[in-house]
Amino acid sequence: MALSGTITNVFRTGYDLRLIWSATQDTINNQSTVTARMYLRSLGSSYTISSTAVKYGATVIDGSSYPFSGAGLASLAGNQDKLLFTCSKVITHNDDGTRNFNLSGTFDINVDLSPYVGTITLANTLFTLDNIPRMSLITNFGNITMAGATQNLSVTTTSYSSTYNLDFTLKIGATTIATWNDIVANGGSQSHTLSLTSAQQDAIMGLIPNSTTATMVMSCQTQSSTTNIGTPTTLSATATVGTGIIPTLTSVTATEKATLGGISLGANRFLQTISDLILDITGATGIKGSTIAGYSINIAGRNYTTVKVDSTGGLNVTGTQALTATVTDSRGRTSSTVSTSLTFLAYTVPNISLFTVVRADTLTPFADNPIGTTAKINYNCSVSTVKPVSTELNTLTYSLESKLTTSGTYTNISSGAVTVPTITRVVTNATHTTYLVTGAYDFRLTITDKVGGVSKTDVTMALGKVAMSWGVDGIGVGKVITQGVLDVLGDSYFDGAIYNKGVDLFKLIYPVGAIYMSVVSTSPATLFGGAWAVWGTGRVPVGIDTAQTEFDTIEETGGAKTHALSIAELASHNHTQNAHSHLATTRTTSYASGTQSSWRCMSFVGTSNDYAQNVSTSSDTATNIATGSGTVHNNLQPYITCYMWKRTA
DSSP: OBSEEEEEEEEETTEEEEEEEEEEEETTTTEEEEEEEEEEEESSTTOOBOOOSEEEEEEEETTEEEEEEEETTTOBOTTOEEEEEEEEEEEEOOTTSOOEEEEEEEEEEEEESSSEEEEEEEEEEEEEBOOOOOOOEEEEEOOEEEOSSOEEEEEEEEOSOTTEEEEEEEEETTEEEEEEEEEEOOSSEEEEEEEEOHHHHHHHHHTOTTOSEEEEEEEEEEEETTEEEEEEEEEEEEEEEOTTOOOBOOEEEEEESSOBTTBOOOTTEEETTTOBEEEEEEOOBOOTTOOEEEEEEEETTEEEOSSEESOOOBOOOOEEEEEEEEEEETTSOBOOOEEEEEEEEOOOOOEEEEEEEEEEOSSTTOOBOTTOSEEEEEEEEEOOOOOSSSSOOOOEEEEEEEEETTOSOOEEEEEEEESSSEEEEEEEOSSOOOOOTTSOEEEEEEEEOTTSOEEEEEEEEOOOOOSEEEOSSOEEESSOOOSSSEEEOSOOOOSSOOEETTEEHHHHHSOTTOEEEESSOOOHHHHHOSOEEEOOTTOOOOOOOTTSGGGSSTTOOOOOSEEOOOGGGSOOOOOOBOOOOOEEOOOOOOOOSSOOSOOSSEEOOSSTTOOEEOOOEEOOOOOBOOOOOOOOEEOOOOOOOOEEEEEOO
């Protein structure tokens, strides 16, 4: 056995033809690459060949012929080893790693070396290659799902000897997870069951905190006794994190953000719209190397995505509500849902359904009296019941105040607190009985509950009412007189004129010469009496201005709806002139010798220094192009129409 060899033919004294081969081996593919080189050699300084002709030859490796040719191949210097041709062939070994091959060659030298030499043959020779140790191959490696318990890895190998041992190594990237050594090969296809412990699976999952899969690489090193045969062969498979490997959380809780006026509703009990909840996920933990990446808390149709919610605000729900939560880890896996039941007690803000204040007699039974000096107060109010179990926890607190309408400060009349959520009562003020009939009074009822709800209502008790009252300086109509000579409360109706110091009141408002404007066509004569004329038809009024001649006289008129511009009123502008040309008659002028500093339209017609000027003339008319129509333009300012009358008498 060898990885090199030589075939030599000494075809004439001082000359030989030699075929030298060498081989490299591919253990994995069980192949040898044989390379053969053919040399023409001179065995002394005096042994030369001179030939430039084209020569032919061939090398045969394991039955494959590789021909060659070239000019001057037979030319040879003394002591020269001349390379004629190189070729290679890949030879596959037998399954057991053994292999023989045949090698031969020819060269048509065709030169006269006394005697003439034609074809040189290198005899077909059998060579035995070194055996290639056969590595066991992994032909199958099954995927696995990691669920925590011990997993069996299914591996199939093909071995070429029953004397081999196999060492298996499992890696994730560069990290070794497990090894299995000295497994006996059986010399053929063989299935292996390799156990992967839960700890080893945890190690794999710890390497993929952000993924649900990992690529496992199984390698198999073949050994003969303690000697490694070749390099390890490998095959990949996928390890998947089981669907049951999910993050966990302990609970989700809800507590009141602020106290409810000292009321304790008990665990997981809250008030509709009033309770402001703090929500908190506890015990959220990643699994098998993952970390928590997201949170979800749900209550009453709202979703929050943080581990803790510092304030939900009021929730407008009643009855039992489910508070749920989940967490999601860095692998995208979501935990099981944890849930807590919350109870929301119905709640409404304090309500005042009735609040009246009327004047009444001072003595029992406090009958209504429009000129009474006692205030009879009726009110009905309520607060929400807050009864989480059997005991009412809410309290109604009320405050009743009054003040003169013209005063800015309220005075307390009555106040108190009751635990019954609804009170209906008629209250008479026995302390302040002097609500003067000459004044109006404001009353305010305020109720609050224990959780901070507030309701407030104001009413006014009017002045004392009588058909007529007399005072020292005047008369009150519909009220007690408080001011002026005639103090009237309510609507007044008159059938006749109203005079002020002998003058009809309407003549003071609209004297002769006054202008009345309206968008209704009813004549002011019908409304106020007097004589009226339609005025300013189709015109706009302008304030008088003695400094301007156009506006210095009452009822002076002027202006126009339309106007045609005069030339003086036109803006400065240009006109376009029509295109035209000028033509002049021909004239000739000759100049004697000399110099001319400048000339135009000259053509040379004479000799020496004579020049002629040719000019053609004719007449043409230039016309400016007219534009515009000359029509009048609109001169109206923005306007709005109405009816106008002038009082004439």
